[in-house]
Amino acid sequence: MLACDDLLHPHPHVALLPSAGMGHLTPFLRLATQLVHHHCNVTLITTHPIVSLSESKLITHFLAAFPQVNQVEFNLLPLDHTTANSTDPFFLHFETIRRSAHLLSPLLASLSPPLHALVCDVTLISSVIPVTESLHLPNYILFTSSAKMLSFFSYFHIYASKAGDDYPAMLGDVEIPGLPSIPRSSIPPLLLIPNNLFANIFKVDSPKVTKSNGVLINTFEGLEALSLELLNGGKVVEGMPPVFAVGPLVPCDFEKGELGNNQLKWLNEQPVGSVVYVSFGSRTAMSRVQIREIGHGLIRSGCRFLWVVKDKKEEEGLEEVVGHELMESLKAKGLVVKNWVDQGEILGHKAVGGFVSHCGWNTVIEAAWHGVPILAWPQHGDQKINAEVVESSGLGMWVASWGWGEKDMVKGDEFGERIREMMGSELLRGQATHIKEEARKALGDGGSCEMTFKRLVAEWKMKS
Numbered sequence: 320m321l322a323c324d325d326l327l328h329p330h331p332h333v334a335l336l337p338s339a340g341m342g343h344l345t346p347f348l349r350l351a352t353q354l355v356h357h358h359c360n361v362t363l364i365t366t367h368p369i370v371s372l373s374e375s376k377l378i379t380h381f382l383a384a385f386p387q388v389n390q391v392e393f394n395l396l397p398l399d400h401t402t403a404n405s406t407d408p409f410f411l412h413f414e415t416i417r418r419s420a421h422l423l424s425p426l427l428a429s430l431s432p433p434l435h436a437l438v439c440d441v442t443l444i445s446s447v448i449p450v451t452e453s454l455h456l457p458n459y460i461l462f463t464s465s466a467k468m469l470s471f472f473s474y475f476h477i478y479a480s481k482a483g484d485d486y487p488a489m490l491g492d493v494e495i496p497g498l499p500s501i502p503r504s505s506i507p508p509l510l511l512i513p514n515n516l517f518a519n520i521f522k523v524d525s526p527k528v529t530k531s532n533g534v535l536i537n538t539f540e541g542l543e544a545l546s547l548e549l550l551n552g553g554k555v556v557e558g559m560p561p562v563f564a565v566g567p568l569v570p571c572d573f574e575k576g577e578l579g580n581n582q583l584k585w586l587n588e589q590p591v592g593s594v595v596y597v598s599f600g601s602r603t604a605m606s607r608v609q610i611r612e613i614g615h616g617l618i619r620s621g622c623r624f625l626w627v628v629k630d631k632k633e634e635e636g637l638e639e640v641v642g643h644e645l646m647e648s649l650k651a652k653g654l655v656v657k658n659w660v661d662q663g664e665i666l667g668h669k670a671v672g673g674f675v676s677h678c679g680w681n682t683v684i685e686a687a688w689h690g691v692p693i694l695a696w697p698q699h700g701d702q703k704i705n706a707e708v709v710e711s712s713g714l715g716m717w718v719a720s721w722g723w724g725e726k727d728m729v730k731g732d733e734f735g736e737r738i739r740e741m742m743g744s745e746l747l748r749g750q751a752t753h754i755k756e757e758a759r760k761a762l763g764d765g766g767s768c769e770m771t772f773k774r775l776v777a778e779w780k781m782k783s
């Protein structure tokens with residue numbers, strides 16, 4: 320029987336609009352599972368075309384697991400690449416969606432029952448907000464990075480305006496009210512290159528955050544209390560809408576690929592906490608020279624390891640990329656693979672005791688969820704700002720002098736030494752375990768996550 324309140328205010332209908340890349344799609348699908356759990360009707364808007372095979376596979380698995388989720392396809396207009404100032408397929412896809420946004424209007428208006436809200440990716444906001452405004456539809460943002468990065472993103476237009484026409488030359492460190500200053504060297508490098516696509520999107524989107532009804536973010540108090548407090552207190556920028564900490568958004572069953580049988584078998588044979596897992600996310604390929612230094616460093620560390628190699632040439636075999644001789648030496652202590660792995664399963668395996676990571680935000684949250692200490696090696700984008708969170712929360716260590724991985728070389732000896740340091744640190748292990756406990760509390764019965772979703776659902780019902 321329906322409760323009286325449900326008759327008055329039926330379950331809210333929420334549409335989700337992700338943008339490109341696994342790092343953006345994954346948190347959206349995890350959010351969708353939470354919304355279903357909290358009795359929302361969910362429509363997933365998928366773009367056509369889509370950038371990568373991994374994304375289309377993940378969407379298929381998700382829809383098979385959640386048949387109650389409605390899927391609608393959003394056909395994008397072709398983009399004239401010569402007008403976009405970028406060669407990155409993911410940024411170009413952001414831009415394609417942005418330039419097609421006006422076509423969303425009839426699509427959103429045609430959904431039945433009528434929508435209570437749209438949650439869109441942060442990289443789309445300045446083109447999507449006018450659409451939702453014209454439909455009088457509440458607009459929420461899913462921010463796919465840290466609360467510290469959200470502070471930086473919201474404050475960015477104020478920071479950039481200080482340089483006026485001299486942007487970006489005249490800019491120094493970023494002094495966000497209430498937060499420790501963010502050094503210029505931690506700013507996503509593309510933002511310091513005038514006129515590239517990423518910087519342009521970032522600049523026009525930054526002042527638009529305050530036009531949304533709320534920001535959902537994949538983090539929790541136990542990891543980022545200060546940033547959340549400042550954002551919600553309106554200290555970072557005036558007029559900030561409520562920031563809903565819906566994290567940790569953790570790996571779900573529909574994401575489970577086949578963890579290569581030999582990986583699982585090998586991990587099962589290793590002592591508890593002895594293995595360092597080394598991976599740099601779904602997008603970061605490294606130079607051959609750096610790959611080989613990493614290989615030498617792993618041997619030098621004396622630790623067991625599971626290393627996921629990502630080369631610029633997807634089709635090249637592992638032996639070619641790493642080199643036959645080095646590969647033979649590596650086999651003595653570890654496992655090296657060059658394919659997509661089930662990261663959730665690896666981080667949750669008892670043999671894994673440490674993680675060398677680029678600090679993509681989903682990855683940081685996954686490591687926090689499993690209490691695995693991180694040795695941060697940011698490669699590009701938001702990753703240094705995330706590495707600051709890793710370090711200041713106690714989840715891991717960051718060797719800031721290594722610089723940006725995509726630009727500066729780290730020698731094998733140094734790499735190996737730091738791995739030994741992380742794997743040997745009782746202090747880091749204790750801190751990471753504490754953060755894991757906080758993450759479990761946040762997601763547990765009556766935890767902050769449940770409270771936050773209840774607040775959101777109540778807000779959406781009121782807006783009906």
Ligand code: UDP
Pocket residue numbers: 340342343409441442443462463464465468472520521524602699700701
């Ligand atoms: N970002 C943002 N607004 C934008 C573009 C990017 O806030 O208009 C943030 C977002 O949090 C994103 C991060 O910058 O996750 C880094 O973006 P990038 O595309 O470099 O990395 P990705 O996460 O897509 O791999």
Ligand code: UDP
Pocket residue numbers: 340341342343345599600601602603627658659660661662663678679680681682683685
């Ligand atoms: N991931 C995975 N297997 C891989 C590489 C990545 O499962 O071999 C997942 C990882 O668990 C995370 C996402 O892909 O959920 C990557 O997102 P993140 O924000 O960490 O970094 P990005 O890949 O966008 O740089």
